[in-house]
Amino acid sequence: MNALLSIEDLTVQYRTRNGYSLAVEDVNLEIKNGEIFGLVGESGSGKSTLGKAIVKLLPVSAEIPAGKIFFKNRDIITLSEQTINNEIRGKEISMVLQNPQNALNPVFKVGTQLVDVLYFKNNKKIKRKNLKQDAIEMLKKTGISDPEYRFEEYPHQFSGGMKQRVLLAMAFISHPSLLIADEPTTALDVTIEAQILALLKDLVREYGTSILYITHDLGVVSEITDRIAVMYAGKIVESAKTDDLFDEPLHPYTKALLKCLPGYSSKEQLATIPGQVPNLNNKPTGCNFCPRCDYCFALCQKEEPRLREYKADHSVACFLYNQEEKEEAEVEDEKVNEKEGA
Ligand SMILES: Nc1ncnc2c1ncn2[C@@H]1O[C@H](COP(=O)(O)OP(=O)(O)OP(=O)(O)O)[C@@H](O)[C@H]1O
Ligand code: SF4
Numbered sequence: 001m002n003a004l005l006s007i008e009d010l011t012v013q014y015r016t017r018n019g020y021s022l023a024v025e026d027v028n029l030e031i032k033n034g035e036i037f038g039l040v041g042e043s044g045s046g047k048s049t050l051g052k053a054i055v056k057l058l059p060v061s062a063e064i065p066a067g068k069i070f071f072k073n074r075d076i077i078t079l080s081e082q083t084i085n086n087e088i089r090g091k092e093i094s095m096v097l098q099n100p101q102n103a104l105n106p107v108f109k110v111g112t113q114l115v116d117v118l119y120f121k122n123n124k125k126i127k128r129k130n131l132k133q134d135a136i137e138m139l140k141k142t143g144i145s146d147p148e149y150r151f152e153e154y155p156h157q158f159s160g161g162m163k164q165r166v167l168l169a170m171a172f173i174s175h176p177s178l179l180i181a182d183e184p185t186t187a188l189d190v191t192i193e194a195q196i197l198a199l200l201k202d203l204v205r206e207y208g209t210s211i212l213y214i215t216h217d218l219g220v221v222s223e224i225t226d227r228i229a230v231m232y233a234g235k236i237v238e239s240a241k242t243d244d245l246f247d248e249p250l251h252p253y254t255k256a257l258l259k260c261l262p263g264y265s266s267k268e269q270l271a272t273i274p275g276q277v278p279n280l281n282n283k284p285t286g287c288n289f290c291p292r293c294d295y296c297f298a299l300c301q302k303e304e305p306r307l308r309e310y311k312a313d314h315s316v317a318c319f320l321y322n323q324e325e326k327e328e329a330e331v332e333d334e335k336v337n338e339k340e341g342a
């Protein structure tokens with residue numbers, strides 16, 4: 001599989017009253033054609049910022065001081081707003097967000113809104129009335145029962161799950177190469193969530209679309225993803241094929257996230273991760289996870305571990321798995337000690 005999206009050394013920061021807040025730092029990530037890629041992390045870890053950067057939807061307070069985002073070999077960051085609008089956003093790359101309640105216009109019928117998306121997709125060349133059947137087909141494809149009837153209804157007559165289905169229908173109308181799904185099922189109950197995940201899988205199979213699936217819930221991504229990256233305080237701390245990540249989690253943060261999953265640990269009580277994501281205006285020196293890590297040792301408080309391949313297709317940013325860096329630091333320490341002792 002070839003890389004559809006390739007993010008290189010990306011850093012995104014927000015200007016705030018207290019200085020710069022580093023929301024995404026030095027992120028490298030690759031999504032292949034037809035791949036479902038999960039991006040997981042606690043609230044505030046930078047997942048949505050990364051998703052928005054890919055479609056250039058960052059607020060004006062955001063800056064990208066470093067990095068590249070190649071989509072089909074074009075660097076998104078250097079493309080003009082006009083090009084992004086005409087060729088990329090909503091066409092090559094679609095986005096579905098967390099709260100379906102606010103994403104549809106309450107004053108227009110659902111069918112009218114779907115037809116509108118089709119009308120613009122066809123560059124206004126096909127009359128709206130001739131697109132009705134296509135819109136109904138899309139509703140049917142996303143599992144809305146009685147689509148002819150539902151076509152005439154307003155968003156308030158749809159449940160949350162049905163609205164999310166409509167939004168997926170809209171997102172897939174342009175047959176995008178990439179769908180960014182940012183917590184698309186968080187507002188839904190578990191049964192509906194399972195249905196939406198199954199639908200996403202079907203749509204991917206049919207259209208060959210790749211997905212960047214953003215969530216705080218490792219359990220959700222285990223169902224549908226091929227690969228997962230775990231993000232903490234703006235950085236990717238571990239990335240692996242989904243099975244590998246669950247079979248052999250490496251980073252203490254990944255292990256802690258897994259312990260929070262019902263059914264993962266044999267203990268009856270679910271674990272929580274003590275402490276919180278560090279203040280991004282004032283990250284700790286050394287490893288960001290150190291204040292919450294049971295294994296934190298002297299080196300972790302001084303140096304920041306880099307993401308390194310531990311074994312094929314499985315990378316981790318933690319000194320526990322990086323003997324080389326550990327030894328280098330120990331040699332440096334010895335030199336300092338010798339100097340101080342001399
Ligand atoms: N417009 C903004 N201005 C300043 N800081 C922001 C802005 N948007 C996000 N941030 C900060 O950037 C960091 C990352 O936020 P982001 O929304 O990307 O996290 P997230 O992982 O998507 O969290 P959640 O799971 O809650 O959606 C947070 O510390 C957040 O406070
Ligand atoms: S580098 Fe050190 S502090 Fe960071 S996760 Fe690994 S062991 Fe814990």
Ligand SMILES: [Mg+2]
Pocket residue numbers: 047048049182
């Ligand atoms: Mg978010």
